[in-house]
Amino acid sequence: MKFVGPSIDLRMWLALLCVGLSACAPVQPWERGRLAQPQMALDSDALLAAMDEHIYSSKEAASGGVGPSGGGCGCN
Protein backbone atom coordinates (compact mmCIF):
# COMPACT_ATOMS: atom_id res chain seq x y z
CA MET A 1 0.00 0.00 0.00
CA LYS A 2 1.19 3.47 -0.80
CA PHE A 3 0.15 6.78 0.60
CA VAL A 4 -0.99 8.69 -2.46
CA GLY A 5 -0.20 12.40 -2.48
CA PRO A 6 -2.63 15.19 -3.28
CA SER A 7 -3.98 15.24 -6.83
CA ILE A 8 -3.43 18.12 -9.25
CA ASP A 9 -6.91 19.46 -8.45
CA LEU A 10 -6.08 19.44 -4.75
CA ARG A 11 -2.80 21.26 -5.35
CA MET A 12 -4.70 23.89 -7.32
CA TRP A 13 -7.09 24.43 -4.39
CA LEU A 14 -4.12 24.62 -2.02
CA ALA A 15 -2.53 27.32 -4.19
CA LEU A 16 -5.79 29.29 -4.25
CA LEU A 17 -6.05 28.94 -0.48
CA CYS A 18 -2.52 30.28 0.01
CA VAL A 19 -3.38 33.31 -2.13
CA GLY A 20 -6.56 33.79 -0.10
CA LEU A 21 -4.69 33.62 3.20
CA SER A 22 -2.07 36.12 2.14
CA ALA A 23 -4.18 38.66 0.24
CA CYS A 24 -6.19 40.27 3.01
CA ALA A 25 -7.22 43.81 3.82
CA PRO A 26 -5.81 45.26 7.06
CA VAL A 27 -8.47 45.21 9.76
CA GLN A 28 -8.02 47.47 12.77
CA PRO A 29 -8.95 46.13 16.23
CA TRP A 30 -11.97 48.42 16.49
CA GLU A 31 -13.24 47.02 13.17
CA ARG A 32 -13.51 43.44 14.47
CA GLY A 33 -16.79 43.68 16.35
CA ARG A 34 -18.73 41.62 13.81
CA LEU A 35 -16.08 38.90 13.87
CA ALA A 36 -16.63 38.54 17.62
CA GLN A 37 -20.38 37.97 17.27
CA PRO A 38 -21.44 34.47 18.49
CA GLN A 39 -22.69 33.43 15.06
CA MET A 40 -19.17 34.00 13.62
CA ALA A 41 -17.43 31.52 15.94
CA LEU A 42 -15.55 28.68 14.26
CA ASP A 43 -17.09 26.27 16.81
CA SER A 44 -20.23 27.76 18.31
CA ASP A 45 -20.75 24.92 20.84
CA ALA A 46 -17.90 22.75 22.18
CA LEU A 47 -20.10 19.88 23.35
CA LEU A 48 -22.05 19.79 20.10
CA ALA A 49 -18.81 19.78 18.09
CA ALA A 50 -17.41 16.92 20.22
CA MET A 51 -20.59 14.87 19.73
CA ASP A 52 -20.54 15.55 15.98
CA GLU A 53 -16.97 14.21 15.71
CA HIS A 54 -17.85 11.21 17.90
CA ILE A 55 -20.89 10.20 15.82
CA TYR A 56 -19.51 10.84 12.35
CA SER A 57 -16.15 9.15 13.02
CA SER A 58 -17.95 6.03 14.29
CA LYS A 59 -20.11 5.76 11.14
CA GLU A 60 -17.66 6.90 8.47
CA ALA A 61 -14.11 5.87 7.56
CA ALA A 62 -12.73 9.41 7.65
CA SER A 63 -11.97 11.30 10.84
CA GLY A 64 -9.92 14.22 12.07
CA GLY A 65 -10.44 17.93 12.01
CA VAL A 66 -8.46 20.97 13.08
CA GLY A 67 -6.57 20.19 16.27
CA PRO A 68 -5.49 17.10 18.21
CA SER A 69 -7.88 14.17 18.55
CA GLY A 70 -9.15 12.42 21.66
CA GLY A 71 -9.26 8.76 22.61
CA GLY A 72 -10.89 5.99 20.60
CA CYS A 73 -13.99 3.98 21.37
CA GLY A 74 -15.30 0.55 20.45
CA CYS A 75 -18.26 2.09 18.66
CA ASN A 76 -20.24 -0.13 16.29
Add this chain to the structure above:
Amino acid sequence: MARLSGAVRSLLASSLGLPGMQDLLSAEMPDDTFEYRYTRYDEAPLPSDKLAFGDPRRYEIGSHQFRIVRNLNETYSLELNYLHEAMSGSSPWYVVPGESGPLQVMSGATIRERRNQVDLSIARAEDEYTHRAKIGYSSENDYRARYGSYSGERESKDGLRTTSWGISYSNDEISPTDALIFGRVVHAQRESLSGSLALTRILNRNAVLQSGVTLSHHSGFLSDPYKQVWINQAVVNDSRPDKRLMFAWTTRFRQYLERSRAALVLDYRFFRDDWSITAHTLELAWRQPLGGHWEVTPSVRYYSQESPEFYAPFFFVHPADGHWSSDYRLSTFGALSFRLNAEFRQEYWSISIGSEYYKSDESLAMTGTPENTPGLVEFWRLTAGLRVKF
Protein backbone atom coordinates in the same frame (compact mmCIF):
# COMPACT_ATOMS: atom_id res chain seq x y z
CA MET B 1 -11.62 32.88 16.59
CA ALA B 2 -8.38 34.77 16.78
CA ARG B 3 -7.41 36.05 20.23
CA LEU B 4 -6.60 39.64 20.86
CA SER B 5 -3.19 40.78 22.00
CA GLY B 6 -2.56 42.41 25.37
CA ALA B 7 -2.18 45.83 23.77
CA VAL B 8 -5.41 45.47 21.88
CA ARG B 9 -7.13 44.24 25.05
CA SER B 10 -5.99 47.34 26.91
CA LEU B 11 -7.25 49.54 24.12
CA LEU B 12 -10.58 47.75 24.19
CA ALA B 13 -10.87 48.08 27.94
CA SER B 14 -10.86 51.86 27.54
CA SER B 15 -13.31 51.70 24.66
CA LEU B 16 -16.12 49.75 26.27
CA GLY B 17 -18.54 52.58 25.79
CA LEU B 18 -18.48 51.98 22.04
CA PRO B 19 -21.16 49.71 20.54
CA GLY B 20 -19.87 46.21 19.89
CA MET B 21 -16.85 46.48 22.16
CA GLN B 22 -18.43 44.50 25.02
CA ASP B 23 -18.89 41.51 22.72
CA LEU B 24 -15.36 41.79 21.39
CA LEU B 25 -13.80 41.79 24.83
CA SER B 26 -15.99 38.99 26.18
CA ALA B 27 -14.92 36.81 23.23
CA GLU B 28 -11.31 37.18 24.42
CA MET B 29 -11.90 36.56 28.13
CA PRO B 30 -14.21 33.53 28.49
CA ASP B 31 -16.26 33.29 31.65
CA ASP B 32 -16.30 30.42 34.08
CA THR B 33 -18.85 28.15 32.49
CA PHE B 34 -20.94 25.05 33.19
CA GLU B 35 -22.49 23.21 30.25
CA TYR B 36 -24.74 20.18 29.96
CA ARG B 37 -26.01 18.50 26.81
CA TYR B 38 -28.27 15.51 26.29
CA THR B 39 -28.30 13.72 22.93
CA ARG B 40 -30.68 11.00 21.80
CA TYR B 41 -29.44 8.99 18.80
CA ASP B 42 -31.71 6.48 17.02
CA GLU B 43 -30.79 4.35 14.02
CA ALA B 44 -33.58 3.20 11.71
CA PRO B 45 -34.20 -0.58 11.71
CA LEU B 46 -32.73 -2.55 8.84
CA PRO B 47 -35.41 -3.06 6.12
CA SER B 48 -36.58 -6.67 5.87
CA ASP B 49 -35.58 -6.95 2.19
CA LYS B 50 -31.93 -6.28 3.19
CA LEU B 51 -31.85 -8.65 6.17
CA ALA B 52 -30.58 -12.25 5.96
CA PHE B 53 -31.19 -12.99 9.64
CA GLY B 54 -30.67 -11.49 13.07
CA ASP B 55 -32.31 -8.63 14.93
CA PRO B 56 -33.13 -5.71 12.59
CA ARG B 57 -33.34 -3.18 15.45
CA ARG B 58 -30.19 -1.07 15.43
CA TYR B 59 -28.49 1.21 17.92
CA GLU B 60 -30.21 3.61 20.28
CA ILE B 61 -27.88 5.78 22.33
CA GLY B 62 -28.53 8.29 25.08
CA SER B 63 -25.57 10.59 25.86
CA HIS B 64 -25.03 12.99 28.74
CA GLN B 65 -22.19 15.50 28.37
CA PHE B 66 -20.91 17.83 31.07
CA ARG B 67 -18.28 20.57 30.70
CA ILE B 68 -16.87 22.92 33.30
CA VAL B 69 -14.42 25.72 32.53
CA ARG B 70 -12.85 27.45 35.51
CA ASN B 71 -10.36 30.31 35.33
CA LEU B 72 -7.79 29.94 38.10
CA ASN B 73 -6.32 33.39 37.55
CA GLU B 74 -5.59 35.68 34.61
CA THR B 75 -3.19 33.13 33.11
CA TYR B 76 -4.37 29.61 33.91
CA SER B 77 -7.70 27.87 33.36
CA LEU B 78 -8.98 24.33 33.88
CA GLU B 79 -11.49 22.45 31.77
CA LEU B 80 -13.23 19.22 32.79
CA ASN B 81 -15.33 17.16 30.39
CA TYR B 82 -17.40 14.11 31.30
CA LEU B 83 -19.46 11.93 28.98
CA HIS B 84 -21.76 9.05 29.88
CA GLU B 85 -23.62 7.13 27.22
CA ALA B 86 -25.87 4.07 27.28
CA MET B 87 -26.20 2.02 24.10
CA SER B 88 -28.56 -0.78 23.10
CA GLY B 89 -29.45 -2.49 19.84
CA SER B 90 -27.96 -4.91 17.37
CA SER B 91 -25.06 -4.37 15.01
CA PRO B 92 -24.24 -5.45 11.43
CA TRP B 93 -22.20 -8.69 11.60
CA TYR B 94 -21.42 -9.91 8.07
CA VAL B 95 -22.92 -9.94 4.56
CA VAL B 96 -24.02 -12.95 2.52
CA PRO B 97 -24.89 -13.24 -1.17
CA GLY B 98 -28.63 -13.25 -1.85
CA GLU B 99 -30.71 -13.87 -4.96
CA SER B 100 -31.27 -10.16 -5.55
CA GLY B 101 -28.05 -8.84 -4.01
CA PRO B 102 -26.09 -8.82 -0.75
CA LEU B 103 -28.04 -9.42 2.47
CA GLN B 104 -26.98 -8.23 5.93
CA VAL B 105 -26.60 -10.60 8.85
CA MET B 106 -27.19 -8.76 12.13
CA SER B 107 -26.01 -9.73 15.60
CA GLY B 108 -28.77 -11.84 17.12
CA ALA B 109 -28.80 -10.67 20.70
CA THR B 110 -29.37 -7.08 21.73
CA ILE B 111 -26.13 -5.44 22.81
CA ARG B 112 -26.32 -3.31 25.95
CA GLU B 113 -23.33 -1.36 27.15
CA ARG B 114 -22.28 1.88 28.78
CA ARG B 115 -19.35 4.17 28.13
CA ASN B 116 -17.79 6.75 30.42
CA GLN B 117 -15.22 9.27 29.27
CA VAL B 118 -13.52 11.94 31.29
CA ASP B 119 -10.79 14.40 30.35
CA LEU B 120 -9.08 17.24 32.14
CA SER B 121 -7.09 20.02 30.53
CA ILE B 122 -5.12 22.96 31.80
CA ALA B 123 -4.50 26.02 29.65
CA ARG B 124 -1.95 28.78 30.03
CA ALA B 125 -2.64 32.02 28.14
CA GLU B 126 -0.02 34.73 28.23
CA ASP B 127 0.70 37.49 25.73
CA GLU B 128 0.33 36.08 22.24
CA TYR B 129 0.68 32.40 23.28
CA THR B 130 -1.79 29.85 24.61
CA HIS B 131 -0.69 26.35 25.64
CA ARG B 132 -3.04 23.53 26.60
CA ALA B 133 -2.32 20.05 27.98
CA LYS B 134 -5.01 17.39 28.27
CA ILE B 135 -5.28 13.88 29.69
CA GLY B 136 -8.28 11.61 29.31
CA TYR B 137 -9.71 8.16 29.93
CA SER B 138 -12.56 6.34 28.23
CA SER B 139 -13.99 3.07 29.51
CA GLU B 140 -16.63 0.62 28.34
CA ASN B 141 -17.02 -3.05 29.17
CA ASP B 142 -14.85 -4.18 26.22
CA TYR B 143 -12.75 -1.10 25.38
CA ARG B 144 -10.46 1.25 27.28
CA ALA B 145 -8.59 4.28 25.96
CA ARG B 146 -5.99 6.39 27.72
CA TYR B 147 -5.08 9.54 25.85
CA GLY B 148 -3.31 12.83 26.16
CA SER B 149 -2.59 15.85 24.02
CA TYR B 150 -0.70 19.10 23.89
CA SER B 151 -1.88 22.02 21.76
CA GLY B 152 -0.76 25.58 21.39
CA GLU B 153 -1.52 28.71 19.48
CA ARG B 154 0.24 31.96 18.72
CA GLU B 155 -1.39 35.16 17.62
CA SER B 156 0.44 37.58 15.36
CA LYS B 157 1.30 41.05 16.66
CA ASP B 158 -1.41 42.67 14.55
CA GLY B 159 -3.99 40.11 15.75
CA LEU B 160 -4.92 39.11 12.22
CA ARG B 161 -3.36 35.65 12.17
CA THR B 162 -3.39 32.79 14.65
CA THR B 163 -1.18 29.75 14.21
CA SER B 164 -2.32 26.58 16.02
CA TRP B 165 -0.51 23.28 16.49
CA GLY B 166 -1.04 20.11 18.46
CA ILE B 167 0.01 16.53 19.07
CA SER B 168 -2.02 13.73 20.65
CA TYR B 169 -1.49 10.13 21.69
CA SER B 170 -3.95 7.39 22.56
CA ASN B 171 -3.36 3.87 23.87
CA ASP B 172 -6.42 1.65 23.49
CA GLU B 173 -7.15 -1.84 24.86
CA ILE B 174 -9.78 -4.11 23.38
CA SER B 175 -11.25 -7.11 25.27
CA PRO B 176 -14.22 -8.31 23.20
CA THR B 177 -17.15 -9.94 24.96
CA ASP B 178 -17.86 -13.64 24.30
CA ALA B 179 -14.44 -13.89 22.66
CA LEU B 180 -14.01 -17.63 23.17
CA ILE B 181 -17.58 -18.47 22.08
CA PHE B 182 -17.28 -16.58 18.79
CA GLY B 183 -13.56 -17.10 18.15
CA ARG B 184 -12.73 -13.41 18.56
CA VAL B 185 -9.39 -12.04 19.67
CA VAL B 186 -9.30 -12.20 23.47
CA HIS B 187 -7.21 -9.11 24.12
CA ALA B 188 -5.58 -6.61 21.77
CA GLN B 189 -4.06 -3.14 21.74
CA ARG B 190 -3.82 -0.24 19.36
CA GLU B 191 -1.94 3.05 19.47
CA SER B 192 -2.65 6.37 17.76
CA LEU B 193 -0.33 9.33 17.32
CA SER B 194 -1.40 12.50 15.54
CA GLY B 195 -0.08 15.95 14.82
CA SER B 196 -1.91 19.01 13.52
CA LEU B 197 -1.13 22.49 12.23
CA ALA B 198 -3.63 25.22 11.36
CA LEU B 199 -3.68 28.88 10.39
CA THR B 200 -6.59 31.22 11.13
CA ARG B 201 -6.72 34.49 9.21
CA ILE B 202 -9.02 37.50 9.48
CA LEU B 203 -9.66 38.27 5.82
CA ASN B 204 -11.56 41.52 6.33
CA ARG B 205 -13.96 43.05 8.87
CA ASN B 206 -16.64 40.50 7.84
CA ALA B 207 -14.79 37.26 7.10
CA VAL B 208 -12.44 34.80 8.74
CA LEU B 209 -10.78 31.70 7.28
CA GLN B 210 -9.10 28.76 8.98
CA SER B 211 -7.19 26.02 7.24
CA GLY B 212 -5.32 23.16 8.85
CA VAL B 213 -3.91 19.70 8.33
CA THR B 214 -3.84 16.65 10.59
CA LEU B 215 -1.60 13.64 10.11
CA SER B 216 -2.28 10.58 12.26
CA HIS B 217 -0.70 7.15 12.51
CA HIS B 218 -2.53 4.15 13.96
CA SER B 219 -0.92 0.81 14.72
CA GLY B 220 -1.86 -2.45 16.38
CA PHE B 221 -5.17 -4.30 16.15
CA LEU B 222 -7.18 -2.13 13.74
CA SER B 223 -9.75 -4.79 12.80
CA ASP B 224 -13.26 -4.81 14.26
CA PRO B 225 -13.56 -7.86 16.57
CA TYR B 226 -17.36 -7.91 16.16
CA LYS B 227 -17.35 -8.00 12.35
CA GLN B 228 -16.97 -11.10 10.16
CA VAL B 229 -16.60 -11.74 6.45
CA TRP B 230 -18.20 -14.32 4.13
CA ILE B 231 -15.47 -15.89 1.96
CA ASN B 232 -16.64 -18.66 -0.37
CA GLN B 233 -19.15 -20.30 2.03
CA ALA B 234 -16.92 -19.80 5.10
CA VAL B 235 -17.32 -17.01 7.69
CA VAL B 236 -14.05 -15.64 9.09
CA ASN B 237 -13.02 -12.73 11.30
CA ASP B 238 -12.54 -9.21 9.95
CA SER B 239 -8.85 -8.73 9.06
CA ARG B 240 -7.40 -5.28 8.33
CA PRO B 241 -3.80 -4.07 8.04
CA ASP B 242 -2.14 -3.35 11.40
CA LYS B 243 -0.97 0.12 10.38
CA ARG B 244 -2.82 3.13 9.02
CA LEU B 245 -1.60 6.59 8.09
CA MET B 246 -4.34 9.21 7.72
CA PHE B 247 -4.24 12.75 6.35
CA ALA B 248 -7.02 15.32 6.76
CA TRP B 249 -7.07 18.86 5.43
CA THR B 250 -9.86 21.03 6.82
CA THR B 251 -10.82 24.54 5.75
CA ARG B 252 -13.45 26.60 7.57
CA PHE B 253 -14.86 29.91 6.38
CA ARG B 254 -17.19 32.36 8.16
CA GLN B 255 -18.78 35.33 6.36
CA TYR B 256 -20.81 37.97 8.22
CA LEU B 257 -23.76 39.28 6.22
CA GLU B 258 -24.48 42.85 7.24
CA ARG B 259 -28.05 43.08 5.97
CA SER B 260 -29.36 40.02 7.84
CA ARG B 261 -26.72 39.98 10.65
CA ALA B 262 -26.38 36.29 9.76
CA ALA B 263 -23.20 34.26 9.36
CA LEU B 264 -22.58 31.97 6.43
CA VAL B 265 -20.64 28.87 7.51
CA LEU B 266 -18.71 26.80 5.00
CA ASP B 267 -16.54 23.85 6.10
CA TYR B 268 -14.71 21.43 3.84
CA ARG B 269 -12.51 18.45 4.71
CA PHE B 270 -10.39 16.39 2.36
CA PHE B 271 -9.31 13.01 3.73
CA ARG B 272 -6.94 10.37 2.37
CA ASP B 273 -5.18 7.41 3.94
CA ASP B 274 -2.80 4.62 2.95
CA TRP B 275 -5.69 2.12 2.93
CA SER B 276 -6.63 3.99 -0.29
CA ILE B 277 -9.67 5.61 1.30
CA THR B 278 -10.44 9.07 -0.07
CA ALA B 279 -13.26 11.11 1.45
CA HIS B 280 -14.77 14.57 1.08
CA THR B 281 -16.94 16.35 3.65
CA LEU B 282 -18.78 19.59 2.93
CA GLU B 283 -20.94 21.44 5.43
CA LEU B 284 -22.99 24.54 4.78
CA ALA B 285 -24.84 26.42 7.53
CA TRP B 286 -26.68 29.68 8.00
CA ARG B 287 -26.57 31.11 11.54
CA GLN B 288 -29.40 33.62 11.76
CA PRO B 289 -29.97 35.75 14.88
CA LEU B 290 -33.65 36.54 15.42
CA GLY B 291 -35.37 39.00 17.71
CA GLY B 292 -35.82 38.09 21.36
CA HIS B 293 -32.32 36.57 21.81
CA TRP B 294 -32.98 33.60 19.51
CA GLU B 295 -30.61 32.25 16.90
CA VAL B 296 -31.56 29.51 14.42
CA THR B 297 -29.11 27.53 12.31
CA PRO B 298 -30.26 25.34 9.45
CA SER B 299 -27.43 23.32 7.92
CA VAL B 300 -26.72 20.59 5.43
CA ARG B 301 -23.73 18.21 5.41
CA TYR B 302 -22.56 16.03 2.55
CA TYR B 303 -20.02 13.22 2.91
CA SER B 304 -18.58 10.85 0.31
CA GLN B 305 -15.91 8.15 0.57
CA GLU B 306 -14.24 5.52 -1.59
CA SER B 307 -13.65 2.07 -0.15
CA PRO B 308 -10.20 0.59 0.57
CA GLU B 309 -8.74 -2.19 -1.57
CA PHE B 310 -9.57 -4.91 0.96
CA TYR B 311 -13.30 -4.11 1.23
CA ALA B 312 -16.06 -6.13 -0.47
CA PRO B 313 -19.55 -7.16 0.70
CA PHE B 314 -18.33 -10.78 0.41
CA PHE B 315 -15.54 -12.70 -1.33
CA PHE B 316 -15.60 -15.76 -3.59
CA VAL B 317 -11.78 -16.00 -3.59
CA HIS B 318 -9.53 -15.73 -0.53
CA PRO B 319 -7.57 -12.43 -0.84
CA ALA B 320 -3.88 -13.30 -1.10
CA ASP B 321 -2.65 -10.51 1.19
CA GLY B 322 -4.70 -11.76 4.15
CA HIS B 323 -6.74 -8.54 4.49
CA TRP B 324 -10.52 -8.42 4.10
CA SER B 325 -13.46 -6.58 5.56
CA SER B 326 -17.19 -6.30 4.87
CA ASP B 327 -17.77 -3.49 7.37
CA TYR B 328 -20.30 -1.17 5.73
CA ARG B 329 -18.37 1.81 7.12
CA LEU B 330 -15.52 0.99 4.75
CA SER B 331 -17.72 0.73 1.64
CA THR B 332 -18.01 3.32 -1.11
CA PHE B 333 -20.95 5.49 -0.10
CA GLY B 334 -22.22 9.00 0.36
CA ALA B 335 -24.28 10.55 3.13
CA LEU B 336 -26.53 13.57 3.45
CA SER B 337 -27.62 15.10 6.71
CA PHE B 338 -30.01 17.95 7.44
CA ARG B 339 -29.95 19.79 10.75
CA LEU B 340 -31.82 22.52 12.51
CA ASN B 341 -30.52 24.05 15.74
CA ALA B 342 -32.02 26.86 17.80
CA GLU B 343 -30.45 28.70 20.72
CA PHE B 344 -31.97 31.15 23.18
CA ARG B 345 -29.32 33.37 24.79
CA GLN B 346 -29.47 35.55 27.87
CA GLU B 347 -26.55 37.37 29.47
CA TYR B 348 -25.60 34.60 31.90
CA TRP B 349 -27.28 31.52 30.45
CA SER B 350 -28.47 29.94 27.24
CA ILE B 351 -30.46 26.90 26.14
CA SER B 352 -30.35 25.16 22.80
CA ILE B 353 -32.26 22.42 21.00
CA GLY B 354 -31.47 20.67 17.76
CA SER B 355 -32.39 17.86 15.43
CA GLU B 356 -30.58 15.99 12.66
CA TYR B 357 -31.61 13.48 10.02
CA TYR B 358 -28.72 11.48 8.46
CA LYS B 359 -29.02 9.08 5.53
CA SER B 360 -26.15 7.14 3.94
CA ASP B 361 -26.48 5.28 0.69
CA GLU B 362 -24.17 3.92 -1.99
CA SER B 363 -26.02 5.96 -4.63
CA LEU B 364 -24.90 9.19 -2.88
CA ALA B 365 -21.20 8.47 -3.47
CA MET B 366 -19.48 11.22 -5.45
CA THR B 367 -16.63 9.04 -6.76
CA GLY B 368 -15.59 5.39 -6.77
CA THR B 369 -17.53 2.28 -7.77
CA PRO B 370 -20.34 1.77 -5.28
CA GLU B 371 -21.69 -1.71 -4.57
CA ASN B 372 -24.95 -2.67 -2.95
CA THR B 373 -24.30 -2.17 0.79
CA PRO B 374 -27.28 -3.26 2.92
CA GLY B 375 -25.83 -2.15 6.27
CA LEU B 376 -25.56 1.57 5.53
CA VAL B 377 -27.06 3.57 8.35
CA GLU B 378 -29.91 6.05 8.64
CA PHE B 379 -30.39 7.89 11.93
CA TRP B 380 -32.16 10.69 13.78
CA ARG B 381 -30.53 12.79 16.46
CA LEU B 382 -32.27 15.03 18.98
CA THR B 383 -30.26 17.19 21.35
CA ALA B 384 -30.79 19.80 24.04
CA GLY B 385 -28.18 21.81 25.93
CA LEU B 386 -27.80 24.30 28.76
CA ARG B 387 -24.93 26.74 29.32
CA VAL B 388 -24.52 28.83 32.49
CA LYS B 389 -21.84 31.44 33.16
CA PHE B 390 -20.98 31.89 36.81
